[in-house]
Structure formats: C-alpha cells, structure tokens
Amino acid sequence: xLLVAPVDQAVRQQxxxxxxxxxxxxxQELQCPLECVNRLVAHVERYRGKRLRPxxxxxxxxxxxxxxxxxxxxxxxxxxxxEMVHMATLVxxxxxxxxxxxxxxxxxxxxxxxxxxxxxxxYMISHAYHLxxxxxxxxxxxxxAHTTNVVCEGELLQLANRENWELDEEVYYQIIDxxxxxxxxxxxxxxxxxxxxxxxxxxxxxxxxxxxxxxFQIIDDLLDLTGDEDTVGKSTGRDLTKGKLTLPxxxxxxxxxxxxxxxxxxxLSSQAVNNDDSVSNQIRKMVTDFGSVQFASERASELIAQAxxxxxxxxxxxxxxxxxxxxxxxxxxxx
Amino acid sequence: xLLVAPVDQAVRQQxxxxxxxxxxxxxQELQCPLECVNRLVAHVERYRGKRLRPxxxxxxxxxxxxxxxxxxxxxxxxxxxxEMVHMATLVxxxxxxxxxxxxxxxxxxxxxxxxxxxxxxxYMISHAYHLxxxxxxxxxxxxxAHTTNVVCEGELLQLANRENWELDEEVYYQIIDxxxxxxxxxxxxxxxxxxxxxxxxxxxxxxxxxxxxxxFQIIDDLLDLTGDEDTVGKSTGRDLTKGKLTLPxxxxxxxxxxxxxxxxxxxLSSQAVNNDDSVSNQIRKMVTDFGSVQFASERASELIAQAxxxxxxxxxxxxxxxxxxxxxxxxxxxx
Numbered sequence: 126x127l128l129v130a131p132v133d134q135a136v137r138q139q140x141x142x143x144x145x146x147x148x149x150x151x152x153q154e155l156q157c158p159l160e161c162v163n164r165l166v167a168h169v170e171r172y173r174g175k176r177l178r179p180x181x182x183x184x185x186x187x188x189x190x191x192x193x194x195x196x197x198x199x200x201x202x203x204x205x206x207x208e209m210v211h212m213a214t215l216v217x218x219x220x221x222x223x224x225x226x227x228x229x230x231x232x233x234x235x236x237x238x239x240x241x242x243x244x245x246x247x248y249m250i251s252h253a254y255h256l257x258x259x260x261x262x263x264x265x266x267x268x269x270a271h272t273t274n275v276v277c278e279g280e281l282l283q284l285a286n287r288e289n290w291e292l293d294e295e296v297y298y299q300i301i302d303x304x305x306x307x308x309x310x311x312x313x314x315x316x317x318x319x320x321x322x323x324x325x326x327x328x329x330x331x332x333x334x335x336x337x338x339x340x341f342q343i344i345d346d347l348l349d350l351t352g353d354e355d356t357v358g359k360s361t362g363r364d365l366t367k368g369k370l371t372l373p374x375x376x377x378x379x380x381x382x383x384x385x386x387x388x389x390x391x392x393l394s395s396q397a398v399n400n401d402d403s404v405s406n407q408i409r410k411m412v413t414d415f416g417s418v419q420f421a422s423e424r425a426s427e428l429i430a431q432a433x434x435x436x437x438x439x440x441x442x443x444x445x446x447x448x449x450x451x452x453x454x455x456x457x458x459x460x
Numbered sequence: 461x462l463l464v465a466p467v468d469q470a471v472r473q474q475x476x477x478x479x480x481x482x483x484x485x486x487x488q489e490l491q492c493p494l495e496c497v498n499r500l501v502a503h504v505e506r507y508r509g510k511r512l513r514p515x516x517x518x519x520x521x522x523x524x525x526x527x528x529x530x531x532x533x534x535x536x537x538x539x540x541x542x543e544m545v546h547m548a549t550l551v552x553x554x555x556x557x558x559x560x561x562x563x564x565x566x567x568x569x570x571x572x573x574x575x576x577x578x579x580x581x582x583y584m585i586s587h588a589y590h591l592x593x594x595x596x597x598x599x600x601x602x603x604x605a606h607t608t609n610v611v612c613e614g615e616l617l618q619l620a621n622r623e624n625w626e627l628d629e630e631v632y633y634q635i636i637d638x639x640x641x642x643x644x645x646x647x648x649x650x651x652x653x654x655x656x657x658x659x660x661x662x663x664x665x666x667x668x669x670x671x672x673x674x675x676f677q678i679i680d681d682l683l684d685l686t687g688d689e690d691t692v693g694k695s696t697g698r699d700l701t702k703g704k705l706t707l708p709x710x711x712x713x714x715x716x717x718x719x720x721x722x723x724x725x726x727x728l729s730s731q732a733v734n735n736d737d738s739v740s741n742q743i744r745k746m747v748t749d750f751g752s753v754q755f756a757s758e759r760a761s762e763l764i765a766q767a768x769x770x771x772x773x774x775x776x777x778x779x780x781x782x783x784x785x786x787x788x789x790x791x792x793x794x795x
Contacts, residue, residue: 255605270590277583285496
C-alpha cells in the first residue's frame with residue numbers, strides 16, 4: 126500500500142522509520158520464554174504484507190496531529206495492536222478457508238495442523254489485548270475490543286450464509302462492514318482520539334476508514350474471483366469453493382436473465398462441492414461478460430470517493446494527501 | 461463444585477444469588493443483534509458445568525473482603541470474564557481435541573464445523589476483553605490479558621510435545637501450570653486486588669489458586685485416563701489418542717522396568733494412531749497396577765494441602781472455610 130501510492134519523500138522516510146518501530150514492538154511483545162512458540166511466531170511474521178491497518182493508524186495519526194506530522198507512543202502501540210489483531214484473524218481465517226498458501230508460503234494450519242493455528246491465533250489476539258490494556262486511555266482498549274466483537278459477528282454471519290445463493294446486497298454489506306470495515310474505521314478514529322481531536326474529526330476519520338474498508342473488501346473479493354494466485358500472493362477462487370457469495374455474483378444472480386441465473390446457481394452449487402477449474406472459469410466468464418465485475422468495481426470507486434470526501438474535515442497536509450492516495454490505491458492494487 | 465463441597469447455608473444462598481447475577485451478565489454481554497450468533501451462544505451456554513473459575517472469584521472475593529462476605533460489581537464482572545475466557549477455551553479445545561461430546565451434548569465443531577467453532581470462541585474471548593476493559597481498575601484487564609498469554613503458551617507447549625514419549629515431569633508441570641493453574645491463580649488474586657488487599661494476601665490467594673489449578677488438571681487427566689464417559693460428561697481417553705503424556709503415564713515411563721516400558725511406548729504409539737479400546741484398557745491396567753495412578757493422586761493431594769495452607773493468611777470466615785472445602789472437593793470429584 127505504502128509503495129503503491131505516490132508519497133512525499135519526507136513522509137515516506139518518516140513512515141518507514143515509524144513502521145520499523147512498530148515492527149520492533151510487534152516482535153518484542155510476542156517474544157516468549159518458550160522456543161516452540163517463538164518459532165511459530167517467526168513463521169507468521171512472514172505473512173506481513175500491505176500493513177494497511179498500521180499504516181491507517183500512523184497516517185491518520187499524523188494527519189490529525191496538531192502540526193500534521195507528529196506521532197505519539199500510543200499511535201505506535203495502537204498500530205502494533207491492530208496488526209496483531211489482523212494477523213490473528215489471518216491465521217484463524219486460513220482455518221476457516223482451509224487455505225494452504227498465504228503470502229506465497231504454506232499456512233500454519235497446513236504446516237502444523239488446525240490445533241496449532243487456533244492456539245497461535247489466540248496467542249496473538251491475547252497479546253494484542255495485553256498491549257492495548259497497557260495504554261493510559263482506556264477508551265482505546267474498550268473500542269478495540271468492541272471492534273473485535275463486531276469483526277467476529279461479521280465472520281459468523283458470513284459462515285451462516287455459506288451456500289446461501291439468495292444472499293442479497295444488504296446482508297453482504299452487513300458482513301463486510303463488520304468483518305473488514307469496522308477495524309479500518311477504528312484504526313483511523315482512534316488515531317484521532319489519541320490526538321484529543323473533537324468528535325467531528327473522530328467521526329470523519331471513522332467514516333473514511335469504513336468506506337475504504339468496504340471498498341478494500343470488494344476489491345479483495347474481486348481479486349479472489351478474477352486474480353492470479355502468483356500475483357495475489359494467496360490461494361484464489363476460495364470464495365467459490367466455500368460457497369461465499371460476493372458482490373459481482375450477487376449482482377449477476379439478481380439481474381441476469383432467468384435462464385442464465387438457473388445455470389449459474391447450478392454451477393455455484395457444483396463448485397462448492399467439487400473444486401473444478403473449468404467450472405470456476407465458466408462462472409468468472411459469465412459474471413464478467415454480464416458486467417457484474419464492472420458493477421462491483423464501480424461500487425468500490427464510489428465508496429473510495431466518499432472516503433476521500435470525508436478527509437476534507439482535516440486541514441491540508443502531506444499526511445492528508447497520503448490518506449487520499451492510499452484510498453485511491455485500494456482500487457488499483459493487484460494484490 | 462458448589463454442590464460437592466459442604467457449604468454453610470447462608471453462604472450457599474448468597475453464592476446461588478451471586479452466580480445468578482453472573483449468569484445474567486454473561487447472557488447480556490454476549491447478546492448480539494444477529495440471531496445466527498445468539499443461537500450459537502445459546503448452544504454453548506449448555507456447556508456450563510462446575511463453574512469453578514467464577515466461584516473462585518466470588519468466594520475468594522468474599523473471603524478477602526473487609527467483613528468476609530461482601531462482593532462488588534467488579535467481582536461479578538470478573539467472574540463473568542473468567543467464565544467467558546474458560547468457555548472460549550473449551551470451544552477451541554474441542555477443535556484441538558477433535559472432541560465430539562461436551563457436557564453430554566454434541567460440540568460446536570461437530571455440529572457446525574471447525575470454522576464456526578473457531579469464530580465463536582473468538583467472539584467469546586473478545587467479549588471477555590470488552591467487559592474487562594470497562595472496569596475502572598486497569599490492572600484487571602492487564603492481568604487477565606497476561607494470563608491468557610500464558611494459557612496460550614501452555615496449549616502451544618502441549619501441542620509441541622504431542623507424541624513426545626520422553627516428556628518429563630518438569631515440562632508436564634510447565635504445561636499445566638500455564639494452561640490451567642494460571643487462570644485459577646488470577647481468579648483468586650484479582651478478587652483480592654479488587655478488595656484493595658495488600659500484596660501478601662494477593663500472593664497467598666494466587667498461590668492457593670495455582671496449587672488448586674495444578675491439582676485440578678492432574679485429576680482431570682486422571683479422569684480422562686480412568687473415568688467413565690457418562691459420569692465425566694465429556695469424551696474420555698482423548699489424551700491417549702492425541703498422544704498427550706500425563707502424570708501417571710510419565711511416572712510409569714520413568715519408573716517401570718525396562719521391558720514393560722518398551723511395551724508401554726509401543727502401546728502409546730499405536731493408540732495415538734488407531735483409537736482402540738482394548739489398547740487403552742491395557743495401558744490403563746498397566747499404569748494402575750504399577751501404582752502410577754496412585755502416585756498422581758497423591759501428588760494432587762499434596763498440592764491441595766499446599767493450597768489450603770496458603771489460605772491461613774486470611775482471617776477465619778465461612779468463605780475461607782468454603783475455599784478450603786472447594787480445594788478438598790477437587791480431589792474427590794468424579795466429573
């Protein structure tokens with residue numbers, strides 16, 4: 126994300142330094158007297174990719190600071206916390222998704238079994254809360270815990286709708302707003318809370334983060350449907366094999382002619398039972414030809430425009446400009 | 461636990477009322493706007509059994525209160541938090557253990573798949589931290605999160621030692637001290653922290669809880685080895701099929717004559733691959749006849765005596781007496 130968006134040279138250097146500090150804190154907090162645990166943590170550290178969530182904290186923290194560029198230790202701690210929460214959800218998601226590739230390497234569940242993956246995810250969540258509860262402002266821990274409540278609701282709602290071919294847009298948005306957007310909103314909002322910003326600024330940054338988060342998930346779902354595994358860096362086509370309806374599929378199911386819809390649902394049902402490349406290619410072609418992929422892309426663009434609009438509550442600064450560009454980069458990313 | 465120990469009538473009534481309040485708070489905190497989530501939570505509520513951990517908070521809170529019987533809202537909140545943490549670990553443990561029976565009913569993973577069990581456990585842990593972070597005294601949230609760090613370390617250490625037939629007593633105690641005793645210690649210690657008790661009392665109650673917790677786990681392991689599934693209320697013989705060495709097995713492996721030890725390890729290896737009742741019966745008979753079950757029972761008795769000794773720092777009261785008797789009941793429980 127950092128490298129995708131064009132960034133002012135001074136801001137880039139500052140963020141590189143800040144991310145380095147976040148990384149050190151991450152490693153330091155997860156350090157364990159048991160070597161068997163450290164080996165597992167070292168494996169998961171390889172998962173680190175875009176670092177979207179810590180970047181949201183850092184850049185929103187800069188943009189909402191009095192001089193537009195100063196960060197505090199609480200911002201660094203919060204950036205570490207949200208990365209731990211996110212990494213824990215990746216480890217647990219891989220169990221959910223039965224994925225065997227993540228960031229080009231084998232997943233923990235493939236290497237060491239579901240049991241270890243469950244516990245390692247728990248270990249990371251626990252450390253995230255532990256670090257959170259060390260911050261003076263208790264609102265941070267409470268908001269982070271509330272957010273993880275909502276993230277879990279989103280995951281459970283998604284699981285309850287597996288192979289529900291009638292899933293509509295409204296429930297789809299309920300799912301991704303909870304499972305993805307809520308944490309992105311919290312990253313940005315709490316960055317402003319740490320800076321003692323008024324409610325209006327907190328809300329605007331929450332709004333920015335949530336809209337960006339929904340768009341991010343729509344694009345994530347599109348990459349899973351149409352992307353290439355080597356470029357994306359994780360297993361693709363998983364939503365189809367897991368019976369997860371995403372925006373382009375929902376659009377097609379609602380708007381395509383009846384006959385095509387019937388064929389489509391048969392293909393979806395078959396792909397959810399037997400993973401077959403020719404079937405997934407057929408589904409991909411149908412929704413692309415009908416314009417449903419285009420529809421989902423446009424929806425993501427609209428959300429990004431709304432996210433960018435929300436930023437205008439902040440004074441102009443290189444950091445605000447970067448938030449604008451990070452949002453834009455969500456639309457163009459290939460991974 | 462409550463019903464096993466002989467209890468003063470007034471204390472029994474008070475605890476019944478207090479547990480009722482804890483139960484209400486538990487249900488209220490886990491309440492969700494999504495019906496699919498509420499249905500899952502309702503299923504897990506059936507798991508509630510001995511309620512050892514909330515009872516430890518409540519009775520230690522009474523015993524360390526100025527008049528020996530008064531509790532605060534923070535005690536009730538903490539009792540709810542530790543029960544949520546414990547229930548979450550049960551849900552995740554059932555995935556670890558591939559268990560299909562818990563409290564006489566099917567487990568979440570059997571009914572709804574591993575994915576749902578992982579997320580439901582996460583949902584409960586998250587709510588536990590959320591409730592924790594609402595308490596004024598930040599030491600509580602920090603200590604609870606530190607304890608869950610340690611619990612996860614214990615689970616990971618146990619997983620790393622699966623089918624390690626050379627496991628010794630020292631590492632066995634490291635495992636169970638972390639995965640079970642640490643939370644029991646924290647329940648008792650924080651009950652005293654809430655009462656603003658001096659460090660000496662906090663440490664003594666921590667000591668009580670930890671020794672009780674280690675004894676509890678030794679007995680739990682003995683029940684898994686020698687108990688009857690209907691009486692115990694959960695799948696038994698799981699440690700053998702999961703290649704987990706527990707205290708009587710370790711004692712036998714170290715002390716039995718060489719020839720018996722070789723046969724024993726062959727049986728353990730075979731049982732970890734193919735679950736076979738006749739093999740587990742043979743193992744059970746060997747360790748019982750050699751006196752290794754007796755050895756483990758005696759070790760649990762010694763720990764309970766140490767736990768009871770630690771209580772003498774507190775003034776005499778019906779609640780202190782009940783802590784003494786709860787410890788005793790750990791040794792005699794059949795479930």
